[in-house]
Every structure is written in C-alpha cells, then in structure tokens.
Amino acid sequence: MSNILQELEAKIEGIQSASTSKTNVGIVREIGDGVAKIEGLSGAMLNEMLEFPGGLYGLALNLEETEVGAIILGDYTKISEGDEVKTTGRLLQVPVGKELLGRVVDSLGQPLDGKGPINAKEFYPVEKIAPGIIKRKSVNQPVQTGIMAIDAMVPVGRGQRELIIGDRATGKTTIALDTILNQAKINQAGEAGGDPNFRPLYSIYVAIGQKNANIARVIGTLEEHDALKYTVIVAASASDSATNQYIAPFSGASIGEWFMQNGQDAIIVFDDLSKHANAYRQISLLLKRPSGREAYPGDVFYLHSRLLERSARLAEGYGNGSLTAFPIIETQAGDVSAYIATNVISITDGQIYLEADLFFQGIRPAISVGLSVSRVGSAAQIKAMKQVAGKIKGDLAQYRELAAFAQFGSDLDARTKATLERGQRVVELFKQTQYQPMDVQLQAAVLWSMQKGYLDTIPVERIKEFQGKLQEFLSTRKESTLSKILAKKQIDEEVEKELAAALEEFKVIFK
Amino acid sequence: MKISREARRAAREMFRLSLVDGRLNTARVKDISDRLVTEKPRSFLEILKEYTRLVRLELAKRHAVIESALALSEDESSRILADLKTRFGNDITAELRVQPDLLAGIRVKVGSDVWDGSVRNRLNTLSQQL
Ligand SMILES: Nc1ncnc2c1ncn2[C@@H]1O[C@H](COP(=O)(O)OP(=O)(O)OP(=O)(O)O)[C@@H](O)[C@H]1O
Ligand SMILES: [Mg+2]
16 A cells, blocks of 8 residues: 555656756846846847746847847836846747738737737747748749839749838838739739639738838728738837837748748738838847947848848749748938948849939839849749830830930930830829729730830820720720730730720720 | 946956866965955956856856755755755755745756746746646
C-alpha cells in the first residue's frame, strides 16, 4: 500500500517538475517614450516578445551584452523602473485570414472599428522570411489599376513592387485608393459572372503616421463604393506610438502573405514609408543606436528591403498566389535623391512619379511620363492593351519635349505638328477623375479610337467631352463588343470591325 | 543614468581585468576599484558606477535566489542547494526568500534564468491560454 502511495507521489512530482517552466528574466532600468532598457534577459532573442507586468508586451530590438532594448506595444506609462520582464519564446503574431476582410485593425491586428471580435483561425508572425527565389514566378499577370495612364504606360503585374512617389498632396493616396476600388469593381463583376476560374484580388491598406481624418477619408471612400468588404485596413495613425507605426506595415504584410500562401491574390499599399522611416528613426534614437545619413539608423535600407521582399508571385506548385506592393514615398520639392527615396526606388520594380506642376496645371492624375517606369512592362498587359498602348509612352514623352520648345517657334514642320496635336489629345484622354476607375476593355476601346485617328478632328477642348460620351455610348450600346475584348483579351479582326462601325455611328451622334 | 561611451568602455576594460579564468576575483576587484578611487581619472565616478553594475550582474550569475511560498525545511533547502551545485558548480551562493504570493511551490533564479514551479506561474499561464 505504501508502495502505491510512493508511486503516486512520484507521479505528481514528475508532473510538477515537467510543468516548471524555464524562462529568462530582467529588470527594467529605464522606461520612457515607449522604449525600455532592461538589465538581464541574457536569453532573449531578437524580435522576441517580452512580457511585462500587467499583461503588457514589448519586442526585444536591441540585444547587448548586459542590456536589452525593447519597444513597448501598449501603454508604456504603466511600466515602472524595477519591474520584472520575462522572455516568452514567442515572436509577435497577428491574426490573418478572410475574417479580416472588411475590418479596420491596429498594428497588432486588434479591431478598431467596433464591429466585434475577429474570429481568425490562423496567426502569422509579423516578421517573416521572404519566399526564396525558387518559389517565385515571373510576373506576367496584370493588376488593373483602372487608371488609364498607368495601365497603358506603366502596367503593374501581380507580385510586383511599384512605388508611388511624389510631393505632398499630389494624389498619391488617390492612386492607391483608385486601384483598390477597381479591384472591388472587378471582383463584383467576376463573382456575378460565375466563372469558376475567376481570381479575386483583395486589398490591404496600411496607414502609417497619417492624420486620423485622412484615414477616415479612405475608409469612407471604400465604404461608399462597397469596396471595404474586399479590403483590410491596418491603421497606425500619427497619434499612435512610433512603435505601432513601425510594426504596422509588417503586420499588413503578414495579412497579405496569408492570401498569397493560400493561392490567392492581394495588393498591399504602404501609405507611407517616409513616415515609417521617421518612426523607425525615432525608435532608434531612443534605443541609442548609432545613426547615419539624415540621422536614420544604418539599417533603414534593410528595414524596407525585408518588408518589400515579402511581395512576390509564387510558383504554380506553391499555389500560384501573389502579393503586389504599392509603397508610397513623399518627396520634398520633387527630390528623389533623398536617402529614403533612393533606397526604396532601388528596392522596387518601378515607380509612378507624380509631379506637383502637372497636378496644379490640372493634369490629374499627375503622372510624369518621363520619370515613371515599370520594370515588368508590357509583360503585365493583356494583348489588347499591348496592341493599342505599345507606343503611347514614347510618343507622349516626345510630345512633352517638343511642347517645351514649340512655344518659341511658329513655323513647325508637319510631322512635329502632328506629334503635338496627338500629344495634346493623349494628355486629355489620360486626365481621369478620382474614384472612377476604368475597365480594361473600355480603356482598350478608347485608346484604339485614338490610335485610329478618330480623335484627330476633335478640338482639344472637347476631347474630354467626346471621351465621356463615347465611353457612355460603348458601355450602354456596344456592351457585347466590350465583352468580346475582355473575353478574347485582344482586338482581333472581328472586334476591330465592330469598333470601327461603333465609332462611325458615334461620330454622327456627337456634335 | 546617462553615461558616456568612454566611461562605459573603461568600466568594461576594468571588468575584464577583474576576471581570472572567467571568474570574478575578489582581490582584483578590490585592487582595481581602490586604484580608480585614488587616481581619480576623468569621470571616475561614472566609471565606478558602471563597473559596479557589471560586477553586480556577474555576481548574480553565480548567485541563486530561491523563493518559496512557505519557509523551506532544512532538508528541502539543502537538497535544492546540492542540486544547484551539481548544475552550476561548487562556488554558487544561494539565498532563501519567503514569497507568499507564489501561493505554493518554488521559484529559483540564477542570473537572469528562472525556473518557476510556483502555482502563481501556472495560474498565469493558464489564464493566458484561456
Ligand atoms: N485624379 C484626381 N482628380 C481630381 N482630384 C484629385 C485627383 N487625385 C487627387 N485629387 C485630389 O487631390 C488632393 C490630394 O490627393 P491625395 O490625398 O491623394 O494626395 P497625397 O499625395 O496622398 O497627399 P498627402 O501628401 O496629404 O498624403 C485630394 O483632395 C484629392 O481629392
Ligand atoms: Mg496621402
């Protein structure tokens, strides 16, 4: 009998010693501005979650011989000197999955919209290793932005990283927002069409260091156009801590990666990485890290490259999913040679450069033809767009050069005159009101009519009016032709004939 | 506490000189700190404070704090101490502390490593999992 009792006691002891957890602890020596210096914690790992009293967490960012520098993910004023801090063995994670669609979350994936808890089934670490080069597939599927100037001249492919860069208030956010709205429009049409192979494109919009009013404007616009349900918004506003602003794009990337890893497509907008770099600089100063150019820490390049590396298109065998990134950078007086701008330019696959001058002349979106590029190029266009837009970028760039000195000379030769006439009309065509993304089939039809000279006889001041009415005419009366362009993805002989007939018909109506 | 980079470097250098075969040597610590105080180099007080911090951390690595909800019996404490000596070597020192808010069980801390077998810790873990 006493034997069995001993056995039972041994069992209890076994269970107890097994549940004795080994951790590593430290003591807070300094706390302030969301950053803590902790003595001890000799076993902490880089980016490990640290537990503070009262259920607060921090991230270990600086590992030194006798000290750890951590950023606090919450109300740091509740932490005091002398508090004990524990390692957790975990990395920071955020909820991921379709449950996040339609939601506004903070940089830890917690809801900000008052719509109740998010019942996500999966979590992803916020810092992740980018897909290796083997798993990547070349980019050749388009992301239709719905902005004709972009889709025609700087086409973006799924898995690409395309920078949107320009001075303040030049329409950067609007370009990203229009792109998100266009995906919602395509998704709705695709779902209604019932094609089993239709691949919806979801959007993640990450707001970093922006005024709450700007974030509200984005949410409001998405709601108004019924696009929020395809979108996840990750918000770390100017009133949030530098820590939260620093983490937000990484959390957004994890949410985006879930779609990619599960054979789906998503785009992610980082609005903007200039403010992100500032948040990182602030944290680094508090952690007393050595700083380099423009007082940014030396690894700010690595910060943005490891973020943008996470966008890719995965190979067939890995589900064929994609994540397309649109980082945004704000320039000062158009200067693209500033430190953060040059860094991000070198990491991305091209840029959409917005010019304040154009914006104020009323050329909106204010896309600079000469400075905007997409390294993926026409590989990301459907054939119909390649057919009608192949030469436009070159022609328009030539027009801009000629236009500059055409002001001085009156006697221009016929060819120069023709280039100028055509250029002026293309500039008009590419003006596009915000929140009115255009379907690719309509873009192709409009550009086709320009290519075939149907606009040459229309006075420049009436081009917008002509275009508006033509688009309405085609959308309401020639829907079958437009559908054929979409289905065939090209303008073949049959479509060409139908378009020609439609344009003849329209010219008679248009006075 | 703000401390200059040079002071930190000096303190670290002094600390290195205080080690013999990787262990803190009491005679050297005394000698080095005495010399610092008599010679009074630039910002020697800063250096002394930083040096003291390093010595304190090093000592903590060889010192165990054993906490229990109720006072341990002679037998229990000597068993634990013997166990610590086999693990960390004979020169480890230990102190016992009674910490009622552990509820039950013991918690051992050596340097910054903690083995927590207390009921409080288990309850915390449980409540986090829920
Ligand atoms: N294509 C457009 N047509 C008409 N108005 C536009 C267009 N694009 C942008 N705008 C207007 O220009 C203003 C600035 O646009 P937006 O906020 O997108 O610029 P931004 O570069 O993101 O600015 P910020 O530097 O404040 O982030 C907004 O009021 C917007 O409505
Ligand atoms: Mg903006």
